Every structure is written in structure tokens, then in C-alpha cells.
Amino acid sequence: MAHYAVRESPPLRGEIPISTSKNAVLPIMCGALLTGEDVRIERVPELTDVKTLCALLASCGCSVKKEGDALVLNAGALQNPQDEEDVRKMRASVLVLGPLLSRLGEARIPLPGGCAIGQRPIDQHLKGMSALGAKVKFDHGGVTLSGRLRGAVIYLDMPSVGATENLLMAATLASGTTRIENAAKEPEIVDLAAFLNAMGARICGAGTSTIVIEGVRALHAVSWQPISDRIEAGTFLVAAGITGGELLLRHCPFAELEAVILKLQSMGMDITATPDGVLAKCGCPLRGADITTQPYPGFPTDMQAQMTALFATTPGISVVKDTIFPQRFMHCSELKRMGADIKVDNGTAVISGVETLSGAPVMASDLRASAALVLAALKAEGTTEIHRLYHIDRGYEMIDEKLLAIGAAVERLPDDDN
Ligand code: EPZ
Numbered sequence: 001m002a003h004y005a006v007r008e009s010p011p012l013r014g015e016i017p018i019s020t021s022k023n024a025v026l027p028i029m030c031g032a033l034l035t036g037e038d039v040r041i042e043r044v045p046e047l048t049d050v051k052t053l054c055a056l057l058a059s060c061g062c063s064v065k066k067e068g069d070a071l072v073l074n075a076g077a078l079q080n081p082q083d084e085e086d087v088r089k090m091r092a093s094v095l096v097l098g099p100l101l102s103r104l105g106e107a108r109i110p111l112p113g114g115c116a117i118g119q120r121p122i123d124q125h126l127k128g129m130s131a132l133g134a135k136v137k138f139d140h141g142g143v144t145l146s147g148r149l150r151g152a153v154i155y156l157d158m159p160s161v162g163a164t165e166n167l168l169m170a171a172t173l174a175s176g177t178t179r180i181e182n183a184a185k186e187p188e189i190v191d192l193a194a195f196l197n198a199m200g201a202r203i204c205g206a207g208t209s210t211i212v213i214e215g216v217r218a219l220h221a222v223s224w225q226p227i228s229d230r231i232e233a234g235t236f237l238v239a240a241g242i243t244g245g246e247l248l249l250r251h252c253p254f255a256e257l258e259a260v261i262l263k264l265q266s267m268g269m270d271i272t273a274t275p276d277g278v279l280a281k282c283g284c285p286l287r288g289a290d291i292t293t294q295p296y297p298g299f300p301t302d303m304q305a306q307m308t309a310l311f312a313t314t315p316g317i318s319v320v321k322d323t324i325f326p327q328r329f330m331h332c333s334e335l336k337r338m339g340a341d342i343k344v345d346n347g348t349a350v351i352s353g354v355e356t357l358s359g360a361p362v363m364a365s366d367l368r369a370s371a372a373l374v375l376a377a378l379k380a381e382g383t384t385e386i387h388r389l390y391h392i393d394r395g396y397e398m399i400d401e402k403l404l405a406i407g408a409a410v411e412r413l414p415d416d417d418n
Contacts, residue, residue, distance in 0.1 A: 005411045011243045084110045094109060156182040168189070231303060259300065263299065327347075
């Protein structure tokens with residue numbers, strides 16, 4: 001395994017090409033199981049989560065071919081995953097449930113465990129699938145769903161991104177009309193619905209809390225370019241803020257990042273959309289702020305850890321409340337090892353900004369926490385060693401090259417026990 005040695009860095013300057021969205025490409029890859037014809041996905045990011053899902057799709061009998069940075073998937077010979085371990089490796093694997101059930105009439109997956117950011121139940125997925133007519137059976141740590149799907153009205157108890165995506169995919173081949181109420185409205189769901197409609201599905205209302213799906217008999221081949229990664233983009237906006245630099249983000253979504261951009265502007269950053277991309281400047285000292293995470297279009301929970309790192313060296317008191325994942329504060333104990341002044345209680349962190357942080361050996365606990373530690377290390381005196389780097393490789397494509405290209409003093413080193 002490897003770790004980062006990050007030294008205090010000058011203001012970051014330069015251009016960053018934002019990659020295709022991890023959280024768009026993963027459900028779209030699962031959507032490819034809904035047809036027996038070729039599905040070509042362009043500009044697929046080199047991420048371990050993508051590699052993990054490719055292995056799972058292959059174990060479902062799907063052929064997986066890389067053509068440059070495109071993936072060509074063909075699920076003509078679809079079956080249930082042969083190795084349940086492949087499903088357990090990544091939470092997003094639950095998204096094969098809807099496609100497998102609607103094409104095969106039966107699907108079995110292991111029940112996902114919790115993770116560093118909290119319990120990750122799938123009760124809303126299962127509630128929706130049973131509303132569509134599936135029989136649900138729990139045994140040996142897994143769940144088996146079976147039955148022919150027919151359209152239904154589904155009310156989600158909370159706007160779950162994954163449940164909305166899973167049920168959207170299952171409903172495309174169900175007989176009759178399905179209406180999903182209290183659906184999540186994330187841009188990744190709009191992209192998934194547009195991808196499915198390009199395959200011949202009949203979905204309307206994606207991006208609103210009511211989605212209506214007319215079931216069709218079959219879906220067909222498609223070539224698709226998923227949207228850019230708004231969370232990667234937000235992470236680099238924070239990198240400009242924490243180092244007082246100036247970054248131009250190419251292929252950067254602007255409207256989909258509104259809650260984050262408005263918050264950073266309220267702290268004193270200058271962020272504008274230009275014909276070449278989104279330009280982020282941070283010339284003046286920033287002011288603290290408060291954030292409460294909400295379902296889209298509210299402030300995204302996936303940007304909470306990165307903002308906490310920014311608040312750690314921003315003068316004033318900032319308050320972070322995560323209503324989506326109240327336990328998503330493991331990065332705070334590591335930031336405190338670097339000298340941050342943070343008190344965490346009951347899903348809320350109160351951060352009092354300090355002059356400087358000091359480099360220390362820290363441990364990444366999940367994907368966004370690892371990004372937060374890199375951001376804080378750029379602003380910490382001395383060297384910070386960030387261990388369990390595999391977390392950051394799950395969701396940030398070519399992160400080393402991108403950081404080095406803008407002047408970050410980052411070095412990837414093998415662990416001593418290697
Ligand atoms: C997606 O996870 C994202 N992952 C997460 O990004 C993101 O944090 C999350 O949405 C919220 O925006 C992908 O898209 C691959 P949810 P998901 O279902 O679908 C509760 C990252 O860093 N819930 O919207 O798992 C759940 O416990 C990752 O890129 C139930 O109670 O999130 C949570 O409190 C991390 N029952 C809330 O809903 C369910 O059946 C939101 O979860 C489902 C969810």
C-alpha cells in the first residue's frame with residue numbers, strides 16, 4: 001500500500017480538467033445490464049470503484065471491453081453475480097439489483113454492511129421493489145428478490161439517491177406505469193434517466209421529486225457521455241480557497257454546484273463561469289460560515305469534509321451539520337491531530353479557525369475524508385503523511401498528476417511494510 005507525503009504548498013495555480021462523475025458513471029454502468037445490446041460509455045474515469053464494478057458486471061455474465069477511455073458493455077448473457085464478495089466490496093453494487101430483477105425475474109445480493117460514514121441501509125430499495133411486485137426473502141446475510149415487475153406508485157421515506165436510481169432502472173422494463181414520489185433530484189439521476197431514455201426507456205420528471213416511468217418491452221444499444229464530477233470540482237474549488245490560489249476548472253459544472261459556489265463566495269472567494277471553465281480565485285482572507293447538508297439542490301454531504309478542512313484555518317467560528325450522514329465526521333479527529341480546533345457532537349461540528357495547522361501522520365477513513373486531509377495538509381507547516389491512500393483512489397482520477405500540475409507538494413510513497 002502507499003501513503004502521501006504532503007508539504008505546505010504555495011497558492012495553487014493552473015488548470016484542472018474535471019473528470020467524468022463517479023456517481024453518474026456507476027449507476028449508468030449498472031443500467032447497461034438492462035439490454036442485451038452494446039452499451040458504450042465515453043470518458044470513463046480511471047477509478048478503483050469503476051474497476052470494482054467492472055469485475056462485478058463481468059461476474060454477472062456481462063462482457064466488459066475497454067476501448068481507449070471508453071467502456072463497451074454487453075449483457076446479452078446475463079446471470080446473477082457468481083461471487084457475492086464482488087457485491088460486498090462497494091456499496092454502489094446494490095445498483096445491480098434493479099436491472100438483474102427486471103431482466104432475469106430474480107436477483108440476490110448480500111446485505112451491505114455499514115461504513116465509515118454511517119449505516120447504509122437499503123430498506124427503501126427493497127420497499128420499492130416489493131411495491132413493484134417482487135417477493136423479498138432474507139437469508140444467510142443476503143436478500144433474494146423474485147417475480148415479474150409491474151408498475152406501481154412508490155413513496156420513498158427519504159429522497160435516497162441509490163433507491164431512486166435502482167427503482168428507476170427496475171421500472172423501465174416493468175409492465176405498466178410507475179410513479180416514484182419523494183424521489184432524489186441529484187444531477188446524476190437526471191443523467192441516468194437521460195441515458196435510459198436514449199436506450200428507449202420512457203421516463204419523465206427526473207430532477208423533480210416525482211418521476212413517472214412507462215414500462216417498455218426492451219431497451220437497445222446506446223453510446224453515452226456521462227456528466228462531469230461536481231464533487232471533484234467542488235474539492236478543487238476548496239483547494240484554491242485553502243491555499244489562496246487561482247484555479248481554472250475545465251468541464252466544470254456550475255449550476256449543479258450552486259450551493260457550494262454560493263457558500264464559498266459568501267466566505268470571500270471570487271468564483272465565475274468563463275468560456276474556458278470555472279475560474280476560482282482567493283485573494284483575500286476568508287470568513288467562516290455555517291453549512292447544513294441537505295438532499296440536492298441543498299449543500300451536498302459529499303462536500304462536508306472538504307469544507308471542514310477549509311474552516312479549520314479560516315478565521316472565526318464555523319458550524320457544520322450533516323443531516324444525511326450524522327456520523328460523517330471521522331476526518332475531524334485526524335484534523336485535530338494536525339492542530340485543528342473542532343468539537344463534534346451529535347451530527348454537528350463546531351470549528352474555530354486556527355492560524356496554521358501542523359503536519360502529522362494521519363489516517364484516511366473514507367473517500368471524502370481523504371480529500372479533506374490532503375486539503376488541510378497543503379496548508380499545514382511541515383510534512384503530513386496520509387495513510388490508507390486507497391480511499392482517495394476510489395473517487396479522484398489521476399489525483400497525483402492533477403495536484404502536482406498546480407503546484408501542490410505531494411509525493412506518493414510506498415508504506416514501510418511494503
Ligand atoms: C449516494 O449514496 C452517493 N453514492 C454518496 O456519495 C452520497 O453521499 C449519497 O448518495 C448522498 O448524496 C453514489 O452515488 C455511488 P442515499 P447512497 O441512499 O445512494 C438513508 C461519495 O462520497 N437511506 O441517498 O447510498 C442513508 O442511510 C458517496 O461519492 C436509508 O435509510 O445515499 C442516508 O442517511 C458517499 N435507507 C440517506 O438515506 C435506504 O434504503 C441518504 O442515502 C437508503 C438510504
